[in-house]
Amino acid sequence: MKLLIFCSFLVLSYSALNPLQGLVECTSCHLTIEALRAYAKESEHWNTLAEIFVDLCVESGQQKYVCQGLVNEFRPVVTDVLMDKILDPEFLCMDMEYCTSPHYVEENFTLYATEIMKGKPAGPGPNPTGETTIKFAHIADAHIDLYYTPGTSDECDEPQCCRSGTGNAGYWGGMKCDLPLRTLEAALDQVAAMNLDFIIVTGDVPPHDVWNQSRSYNLLNIQTEAEIFQKHIPNTPIYKIFGNHAPFPINEYDYINDPYLPKAFCEYWNLDSITRIDLEKHAGYTIKHGDNLRLIVLDTNTMHSGNLYLSLNSTNPQGQLTWLYEQLLAAEKSNEVVYIFGHVPPGDDFSLSNWARHYAVLMDRFEFTIAGTFYAHTHNDEFHIDRGVFSGKPTQVQWTAPSLTTYSYKNPSIRVFEADAKTKTLLDYTQYRLNLAEANRNSSQTPVWEANYSFKNLYGVSDLSPQSIYVLALEIGNNENLALQYLSNFNTGINVPTRCDSKCMHILTCTITYGILDDELNCQGVDKNWLYKFNEMLFGKWVYKVK
Template identity: 30%
Template sequence: PVKVPAGKWGAVYNCDIPHKTFDAAMKHIAQAHKDLDYIIITGDMESHDNWVYTREKTMDNIINITQVLINHFPTTPIYEAVGNHEGVPQDSMGPHNMEEYDTRGPTWLYNTLADQWSRWITPESVKGVQYRASYVEYPSPGLKLISLNSDYCAISNFYLYLNQTDPDDTLNWLISELLASEQKGEKVHIISHIPAGDNYCLKGWAHNFYEIVNRFENTIAAQFYGHTHQDHFQVYYENSNPAGRPTHFNFITPSLTSYSYNNPAYRIYTIDGGYEGASYTVLDAETYTTDLNEANAKDQEPQWFLEYSARDTFSLPDLSPSSWNSLIDRLAVDDDLFTKFHRYYWRSSYEENCVNEPQCRQHYVCCLRVAKSFDEDTFCAGM
């Protein structure tokens, strides 16, 4: 039954945004941010009517979304990662060693992505997308961007239960790319969909990925994820010891979709670059959002506004792993700061008196320490 009718521009409930809201958002971004060097999209182009997915519908959606992007950003490079909702059924992306790969495998999907992304990536990268939906690009001299297919860790990708050992040799491929960059003195950005600290990611993959990140902590300059739809982050630690040295962190960017109980959002990153020896670390992250209820009530296009700057709002000296780790400590004890974080987590759209509920607050703070799935006991001990 329909409990709350969706408005013209969507609704802040268990609802995805309509196509017109996506188009309006892209129009706004193109007009408001004319100096973008490139755009990152971390996957999930499908709505959440999971059990009515078809290959034809998914291919049409990918093509339609690509056309909207081309219309609004005709000259801006766009780098995308595949999301778990692109699978049909959802998550279904089997590796090449599965039986009946030619008929049950994701070749149809990977070829569609390769075709649509080919305007922004090299022919060599197109081959990578066709094989494992992962690829490498160079947005700037000295910066390698790796788009990693993390659906190979999705807990509901049932093909993985036949053999979970590094599907399609993807982590080995990642290691080889990181090692090559380390030897050349390059910096690397990883874009992917499912963060390894989310329990939607299989434990074996997450454990191995965590070790890879720590091994190449001086080469990986930043990581960007989606999937959760929320606004948060995850910190890595040396030897998986949360009392030890923080080594890295995941940016987990809030979603453009309103599913579930979120106002839409997007993020602008300012990155150190453009000169020889640049660190390519993120200097600031500015999150923009809109109020769907207001847009519906006024019958006007959503009005976007700067919600917050990470450095200014959280008083961070920089966006290093140690700064994010210190923020976690402050969130545990500073009521006003935690209330602010919680509000941004939901884009001001979800009422919950979490600050005064110890278990609720502990859950949010604990998750920020966990960049390895199913390991809360290790990273949240003593909280």
């Protein structure tokens, strides 16, 4: 390897002294950088860095074997991605003027937004009558645990418990644990009995033992969940997507060189080849339900800041948002109504703001075509509001459902929406919740998810429109009792706070009334921390490569 680098430098030096040898000069620069990159990836210095990260992890309170497992899993990804980003032959050789291309052009967002917004209809279509309705469930974040064992420790010194030791892990679940299969099956039996029109399932599936996983292990969990769903709910359409726990290691998914998830996912769920190809090419797929409802399903690993592969090119990964625009435009022309769902909400702390801002433009442009957007990931009962790109007015609500898993300190939850049958306008939803403590006290009885609240009745809103939810969010910022009610639901009735002062209410209002992390932080007036600034540097602005 050292000999290869030396020879590459000799060729590069010779070509630099011969200006007529432009092609040789450019090629030799590429060879030199590529050789240097390969050498850097094999450097023994990574062993020292790995040891440092293990020590820092242990100092933070984790067990050494947990830290070692995490470092071993992430080291290959970190090494490859960082070296590919820092030692990029195309960029460096052009920047050092050994090559004349490619050129990099920063996107003009205002121009993008202006072009997208052209042709937006003047107003909404028919008002919902509510005379006939449809109902559908949203099931989020099951995070099943194949090794859950009742009677083990539910308060252990690992990130996830209820597998070993002696303690109070209940028959139906534990608070610092993931979900037993029996609890998932009980939940699905109850959902099956509701005679719903359809169900959306937004990931995640693998448990939180992220220090001790493998690709095959994660896929086994996804396969197991798919089989259980199809066994217990055989007659209701189920629309689904995977989340950020599906890849191995967690979050890390290489769309360019190793797009393995769609094939396995579609096989487990018996989805057709068109769906698989769309997931591979566009990180999304679309399916029609009934006469006029189109569901657009997004793989949100394209916008999760935990996915280091995106740092190599975070500009519209897989052309996903271009594809989304095309699907929405086709739906608009066909007079279809659209529901969009995915795993990570665009307003989440780990969502890339550049992606979310471009997404928000589409939510504005197709405000009257999209009747609902549904997300998960946080395990919390919450919502964010998308705002008009130029007007700032509410355009959509990011309805974020609480998790079915108990991890961490949650009561298992299921959400059921009711919508107008013709317009598909959301009329209300009922939040079902399992009182886990009570279920474990009566472990011989099948647990029941009780209807905990109706959104309209609890919050006193006239409808679920973005405008009404925006007014509600402002009220939450001025009414402590209402803020506490929201926080109680946010936490699924566990560890409920008893105070929410003016600062607390202001943070809630900012978090709810904006659907982009940058805007939420600006509203709160908080200083961006080192991690946020690191992400800004790592992922950067949207830039297009021009040959």
